[in-house]
Amino acid sequence: xxxxxxxxPAATTPAAIEIAxxxxxxxxxxxxxxxxxxxPHGSVYGFLGPNGAxxxxxxxxxxxxxxxxxxxxxxxxNDVVRASTAVRADLGFLPDVPGYYAWMNATEFLxxxxxxxxxxxxxxxxxxxxxxxxxGLTGVATKVGDYSRGMKQRLGVAQALINAPxxxxxxxxxxxxxxxxxxxxxxxxxxxxGNTTVFFSTHILSxxxxxxxxxxxxxxxxxxREAAMSELKHSGAATRVxxxxxxxxxxxxxxFRARPWATECVRxxxxxxxxxxxxxxxxxxxxRIVADAGAxxxxxxxxxxTLEDVFxxxxxxxx
Amino acid sequence: xxxxxxxxxxEIREILRTWRIWVLPGIMIFxxxxxxxLAKLTPQLVSSLTASEEAGIIIQIPDPVTRDAYLQxxxxxxxxxxxxxxxxxxxMIAAEKRSGTAVLxxxxxxxxxxxxxxxxxxxxxxxxxxxxxxxALCVAVTVIxxxxxLIAEFGIATLLWLLLACMFVAFMALxxxxxxxxxxxxGAGIGLYLAISILSAWGPGRDYTPAGLLSAGDRxxxxxxxxxxxxxxxxxxxxxxxxxxxxxxxERQEL
Numbered sequence: 001x002x003x004x005x006x007x008x009p010a011a012t013t014p015a016a017i018e019i020a021x022x023x024x025x026x027x028x029x030x031x032x033x034x035x036x037x038x039x040p041h042g043s044v045y046g047f048l049g050p051n052g053a054x055x056x057x058x059x060x061x062x063x064x065x066x067x068x069x070x071x072x073x074x075x076x077x078n079d080v081v082r083a084s085t086a087v088r089a090d091l092g093f094l095p096d097v098p099g100y101y102a103w104m105n106a107t108e109f110l111x112x113x114x115x116x117x118x119x120x121x122x123x124x125x126x127x128x129x130x131x132x133x134x135x136g137l138t139g140v141a142t143k144v145g146d147y148s149r150g151m152k153q154r155l156g157v158a159q160a161l162i163n164a165p166x167x168x169x170x171x172x173x174x175x176x177x178x179x180x181x182x183x184x185x186x187x188x189x190x191x192x193x194g195n196t197t198v199f200f201s202t203h204i205l206s207x208x209x210x211x212x213x214x215x216x217x218x219x220x221x222x223x224x225r226e227a228a229m230s231e232l233k234h235s236g237a238a239t240r241v242x243x244x245x246x247x248x249x250x251x252x253x254x255x256f257r258a259r260p261w262a263t264e265c266v267r268x269x270x271x272x273x274x275x276x277x278x279x280x281x282x283x284x285x286x287x288r289i290v291a292d293a294g295a296x297x298x299x300x301x302x303x304x305x306t307l308e309d310v311f312x313x314x315x316x317x318x319x
Numbered sequence: 320x321x322x323x324x325x326x327x328x329x330e331i332r333e334i335l336r337t338w339r340i341w342v343l344p345g346i347m348i349f350x351x352x353x354x355x356x357l358a359k360l361t362p363q364l365v366s367s368l369t370a371s372e373e374a375g376i377i378i379q380i381p382d383p384v385t386r387d388a389y390l391q392x393x394x395x396x397x398x399x400x401x402x403x404x405x406x407x408x409x410x411m412i413a414a415e416k417r418s419g420t421a422v423l424x425x426x427x428x429x430x431x432x433x434x435x436x437x438x439x440x441x442x443x444x445x446x447x448x449x450x451x452x453x454x455a456l457c458v459a460v461t462v463i464x465x466x467x468x469l470i471a472e473f474g475i476a477t478l479l480w481l482l483l484a485c486m487f488v489a490f491m492a493l494x495x496x497x498x499x500x501x502x503x504x505x506g507a508g509i510g511l512y513l514a515i516s517i518l519s520a521w522g523p524g525r526d527y528t529p530a531g532l533l534s535a536g537d538r539x540x541x542x543x544x545x546x547x548x549x550x551x552x553x554x555x556x557x558x559x560x561x562x563x564x565x566x567x568x569x570e571r572q573e574l
Contacts, residue, residue, distance in 0.1 A: 063426040066573040085321055085428045093426040099419020101329070103336050115325040116427040159423070 014077035016041045016167050016197035021071035024057050031057040033221035039199050046212035047201040050315060054221040055201035059171050063093050075167060092165035096172040098156040102145025106137040106155050109144055110162055117163040131158040150181035157188050170200035174207055186211055205307045217314050224314045232310055239279050240303040243272045246296035255289045320433030330441035343445055346403045347453030350395040355388035355461040386540055388461040389473045393536045396480050404484050405508035408491045410501035411438045422574055432566040435492055439562050442488045450481055476536030483532040486554045489561035496565045529554035
């Protein structure tokens with residue numbers, strides 16, 4: 001008789017965040033309306049949505065700053081309401097507008113936050129030095145009250161990492177930064193990939209495309225799509241094709257528009273961009289249509305849908 | 320109370336490194352220095368004013384004594400210093416919420432009750448230290464100006480003022496937490512001060528509630544023997560209750 005033992009990773013390692021039916025009502029407003037999502041352990045998870053979609057409310061519930069009206073949320077298996085202290089011990093959090101004690105300098109602030117996690121001695125010394133270096137604040141003796149927005153944001157990321165968190169939650173970490181500040185923060189997030197689960201909310205699509213491997217799109221308090229980044233871009237929005245012809249572009253464009261696989265065609269000079277309902281049919285027919293029109297095909301490129309395409313399709317024009 | 324000691328240490332450093340170290344201690348030191356001098360000079364000032372403006376009217380003013388110096392300190396503390404305490408600590412929780420520091424701290428494993436208690440304890444320490452400095456200076460200047468002391472009576476009167484001030488700090492913690500605005504909390508604190516002042520004018524209110532502490536020090540310094548048991552016990556009870564309520568409210572608040 002043989003005995004086989006199988007292990008299921010999901011059974012032994014709970015998801016970093018598991019949210020089920022999360023609802024938050026303020027008076028007559030449903031800020032969250034049955035949000036459910038799963039943040040895999042080790043992922044960089046983009047929590048995307050227009051302003052007012054409910055991103056910050058979700059983060060406030062996860063961090064214990066607010067309570068859900070209905071539903072549950074767990075962080076590494078711990079309920080955020082019942083085991084709030086245990087959840088926060090594993091967490092690093094950067095709010096959208098971090099508040100600091102203006103009379104402290106960066107070193108003092110990091111040491112203070114480290115001690116709140118019970119750190120001390122050499123571990124704290126080394127971690128503070130490393131994080132000051134990461135934030136580019138080594139040797140800066142200025143009080144935090146005199147910092148620029150970018151310096152405050154970098155210090156915010158540093159303080160969120162002081163406890164070497166298993167889960168880092170960032171609320172709109174780049175929204176008010178200049179391009180260099182944004183690059184710094186995104187580089188810091190990228191450097192954490194593989195070591196720490198990162199859950200970050202934003203409405204800046206390019207940030208998500210750059211660093212995230214999984215995305216949820218929140219709209220009016222509901223998750224309208226949750227998927228791996230690659231899957232999202234290949235499933236939601238329609239593929240487009242860009243065709244450059246040498247002669248008779250308008251005639252070719254009209255011929256494309258007459259075909260059932262083209263839902264929309266826009267011509268700009270010699271270039272025609274068609275949104276497709278059937279990619280395979282378009283691939284087969286486009287060269288023939290161009291030839292039948294007496295034109296020459298200079299270039300044909302399939303355009304992968306961008307996150308922006310997917311976002312606009314899911315969220316629509318509504319704000 | 321996770322994080323209590325760390326947060327208390329932060330509070331004490333904050334007191335030492337910001338405006339807070341100057342305001343209340345400055346006021347108490349000012350009162351300590353000027354009360355004996357004012358007590359000494361007041362009869363002369365009044366005499367000189369009545370001599371020049373109200374010729375023909377004779378006002379008999381007894382010579383000032385040591386007791387008058389301490390009474391002056393007590394009256395100034397009960398009015399000027401108590402209002403200063405109310406205004407200075409009005410933002411103890413509200414300012415943390417408004418500035419966003421509460422969010423940054425409370426998303427770490429820190430107990431909200433611990434935060435409230437640390438705030439109250441650090442402010443009590445400030446009030447005690449400021450009062451000790453002011454009272455010590457008052458005694459020193461009184462010895463110089465009047466050449467005698469009434470340490471025991473002055474000590475009891477000062478302890479009674481401290482108890483009242485600590486009770487107000489506790490209520491300010493509650494107001495600051497519940498109202499969430501520094502101005503609103505200060506207004507509620509001044510309202511409480513006025514209510515207690517009115518209550519102290521009513522016999523049972525003075526004998527059986529903390530309102531009795533408002534005048535108890537003066538009466539002791541005047542050589543009377545006011546009823547202290549109930550005012551002290553009720554002040555201690557409502558102080559503890561106010562801190563507990565502040566913690567209870569803060570635990571349930573959403574930030």
